[in-house]
Amino acid sequence: MSDEPRHDSPATPAAWARAAGLRWLLLAALAAIALLAVAGVSAATVALALALVAGASLASVAGAATPAPQSLAGEAGSAGQALPSVDELAAAVVDPLIIFDRAGTVVHLNAAAGRAFPGLPAGASLALRFRAPEIQRLIDSVISTGQAGVADYLERLPVERWFRVNAAPAGERGSLFVIIFRDQSEVRRIDRMRADFIANASHELRTPLASVAGFIETLRGPARNDAAARDQFLQIMQAQTGRMARLIDDLLSLSRLEMKPFFDASERVDLVPLLGGVVDALSPLAAETGVTLERQFGDGPAIVAGTRDELIQVFENLIENACKYGRSGGRVEIAIDRAGADSGVDVSVRDFGDGIPEEHIPRLTERFYRVDADSSRGQKGTGLGLAIVKHILTRHRARLSIRSRMGEGSTFTVHFPPL
Amino acid sequence: MQAQHIVRSFDEDLKFLANRIAAMGGHAERMVDQAVAALVNLDGDLARRVVADDAFLDQTQREIDDRAIFIIAKRQPLAQDLREIIGTIRISGDLERVGDLGKNIAKRVVAVQDNRQTVQLFRGLQALADLALTQLKEVLDTYASRSVDRIGFVRDRDEQIDAMYTSLFRELLTYMMEDPRNITPCTHLLFCAKNIERIGDHATNIAETVYYIVTGQQMPVERPKEDKSHRVVIGG
Numbered sequence: 001m002s003d004e005p006r007h008d009s010p011a012t013p014a015a016w017a018r019a020a021g022l023r024w025l026l027l028a029a030l031a032a033i034a035l036l037a038v039a040g041v042s043a044a045t046v047a048l049a050l051a052l053v054a055g056a057s058l059a060s061v062a063g064a065a066t067p068a069p070q071s072l073a074g075e076a077g078s079a080g081q082a083l084p085s086v087d088e089l090a091a092a093v094v095d096p097l098i099i100f101d102r103a104g105t106v107v108h109l110n111a112a113a114g115r116a117f118p119g120l121p122a123g124a125s126l127a128l129r130f131r132a133p134e135i136q137r138l139i140d141s142v143i144s145t146g147q148a149g150v151a152d153y154l155e156r157l158p159v160e161r162w163f164r165v166n167a168a169p170a171g172e173r174g175s176l177f178v179i180i181f182r183d184q185s186e187v188r189r190i191d192r193m194r195a196d197f198i199a200n201a202s203h204e205l206r207t208p209l210a211s212v213a214g215f216i217e218t219l220r221g222p223a224r225n226d227a228a229a230r231d232q233f234l235q236i237m238q239a240q241t242g243r244m245a246r247l248i249d250d251l252l253s254l255s256r257l258e259m260k261p262f263f264d265a266s267e268r269v270d271l272v273p274l275l276g277g278v279v280d281a282l283s284p285l286a287a288e289t290g291v292t293l294e295r296q297f298g299d300g301p302a303i304v305a306g307t308r309d310e311l312i313q314v315f316e317n318l319i320e321n322a323c324k325y326g327r328s329g330g331r332v333e334i335a336i337d338r339a340g341a342d343s344g345v346d347v348s349v350r351d352f353g354d355g356i357p358e359e360h361i362p363r364l365t366e367r368f369y370r371v372d373a374d375s376s377r378g379q380k381g382t383g384l385g386l387a388i389v390k391h392i393l394t395r396h397r398a399r400l401s402i403r404s405r406m407g408e409g410s411t412f413t414v415h416f417p418p419l
Numbered sequence: 420m421q422a423q424h425i426v427r428s429f430d431e432d433l434k435f436l437a438n439r440i441a442a443m444g445g446h447a448e449r450m451v452d453q454a455v456a457a458l459v460n461l462d463g464d465l466a467r468r469v470v471a472d473d474a475f476l477d478q479t480q481r482e483i484d485d486r487a488i489f490i491i492a493k494r495q496p497l498a499q500d501l502r503e504i505i506g507t508i509r510i511s512g513d514l515e516r517v518g519d520l521g522k523n524i525a526k527r528v529v530a531v532q533d534n535r536q537t538v539q540l541f542r543g544l545q546a547l548a549d550l551a552l553t554q555l556k557e558v559l560d561t562y563a564s565r566s567v568d569r570i571g572f573v574r575d576r577d578e579q580i581d582a583m584y585t586s587l588f589r590e591l592l593t594y595m596m597e598d599p600r601n602i603t604p605c606t607h608l609l610f611c612a613k614n615i616e617r618i619g620d621h622a623t624n625i626a627e628t629v630y631y632i633v634t635g636q637q638m639p640v641e642r643p644k645e646d647k648s649h650r651v652v653i654g655g
Contacts, residue, residue, distance in 0.1 A: 103434060119564045127438050128563030131445025156452060157553045362583040366542050399575075 250384035296335035326351025352409040365390035450521040455548040466528035476518035506632040551619040580619040
């Protein structure tokens with residue numbers, strides 16, 4: 001299996017291949033050390049460089065025996081090339097990488113690990129955060145036997161992620177270990193997406209398809225010469241095919257979202273122009289349904305961590321729903337609260353329609369869940385809008401809260417976490 | 420994290436306890452996840468494996484109890500150390516119960532197997548289980564990171580879990596009223612939903628214990644209880 005194509009370089013010296021455990025760190029160090037090796041520096045120097053990679057700035061943990069990083073860097077520098085520190089090397093690795101000691105305590109983690117596993121500071125226990133039995137076994141075995149190992153790790157909640165996890169001892173003394181997580185989610189999800197799509201599509205498309213087939217049969221048979229009926233039937237058929245098309249759009253959109261890799265929290269979006277754009281775009285639809293959209297955006301920008309396109313989709317869905325199901329209220333309020341419940345930004349979309357019965361509220365974000373199937377279909381709903389909203393918000397580590405009172409309307413509030 | 424003790428082996432004792440909790444936690448999370456997967460997919464083999472898995476939790480809980488009592492007797496710990504050890508005993512108790520509830524869900528798979536319910540109902544159960552498991556995961560993550568300052572999420576989610584349970588309860592009642600043949604499978608599913616809701620409660624208990632370990636204070640009292648199923652009235 002060409003599982004790890006990135007370190008397949010034929011130029012890799014045999015000594016490095018033997019230190020298989022270090023391969024990822026080595027890979028990161030490759031560029032830095034290459035010059036040394038090419039310049040014909042003795043094997044001892046290469047070994048020294050390896051020791052630096054493994055333990056340099058970890059001296060305090062590894063024990064007094066480890067040479068101080070500064071002096072090592074100095075020696076390397078005298079060979080004409082300053083080696084990067086462990087931090088810098090770890091930062092150069094794109095996959096989450098964590099260095100830990102014999103007790104399973106996190107000694108260092110790179111930026112990718114910080115992003116992928118927030119709330120895991122140096123000094124925390126690795127086993128406490130990665131509790132899955134297979135990871136526990138992997139960590140135990142690499143510490144007790146000193147042998148590199150590999151495991152597959154599924155983190156299902158809050159967002160599904162698959163990792164191929166490699167753990168290996170780093171350095172001669174066997175006091176430090178490296179664990180690297182390679183995200184395999186995309187590959188797995190593509191497989192699953194097909195199965196899910198077929199299951200959902202076949203289930204949900206069957207009803208409109210059956211109705212279209214029925215009307216065709218009637219048009220070819222009993223209603224063959226009935227012009228009035230023909231017109232009416234064709235109209236229904238058109239509505240049904242439109243529904244099927246929307247369903248496929250939504251299913252694809254949901255599947256695409258599920259396939260995306262985990263969320264990069266460094267992107268920033270200003271919600272004021274974003275919401276303004278969404279409101280402008282939806283104004284014609286609102287006018288058609290007899291609803292006015294009211295903006296209460298407040299002053300100044302409202303910056304959150306987020307992906308622009310995905311957030312547009314969220315607010316389009318929420319405002320569209322408010323217009324459709326709250327149309328009897330005649331207006332929809334879109335408000336930004338810069339001091340929200342989670343001390344981040346809150347955006348609320350409020351309608352003044354009939355409201356949603358209490359027992360349905362907790363279930364609204366389930367796929368194909370409908371409060372009232374007939375009225376939902378009448379509104380051209382697919383039953384997927386809020387499922388999409390929830391999925392996007394989970395990726396953003398944001399929450400959706402729904403409040404509703406019968407006869408007074410509903411408020412959908414998105415709570416963004418503080419930056 | 421903890422300051423070091425003069426006696427190094429004391430640190431190792433505490434570390435041992437924490438690591439056993441982590442192992443139990445991972446195991447319990449996996450059991451519940453698989454039990455619900457077995458239920459939703461009506462997978463009898465997976466269900467049997469989940470039932471067999473429970474022995475590990477029972478055994479580890481006894482191990483933790485023995486070790487904790489031994490440590491208390493030998494080291495006579497005070498303050499944070501004592502809270503840590505007592506907390507470990509309580510958390511392992513909660514996790515053992517979570518495992519039992521998971522096992523109970525798995526056992527019911529056989530009973531509902533030949534009577535396929537609507538897809539929507541299973542989606543509801545899955546969504547409820549996802550909420551409860553997220554709660555458990557985040558609580559155990561908090562145990563690892565000791566960052567109790569943002570533990571308020573526990574309350575919110577507890578509320579959501581209860582609301583979702585109440586909704587499922589009503590839905591199941593509706594099915595039972597529609598057709599008496601649904602009563603047997605739906606009763607099993609009702610117990611499954613109740614078990615999942617209980618798992619959420621145990622997660623909340625663990626959060627309270629973690630808060631106590633770290634701060635020495637009890638978590639502020641207003642614990643939401645929004646189980647409204649007792650207010651559901653059948654018929655008019």
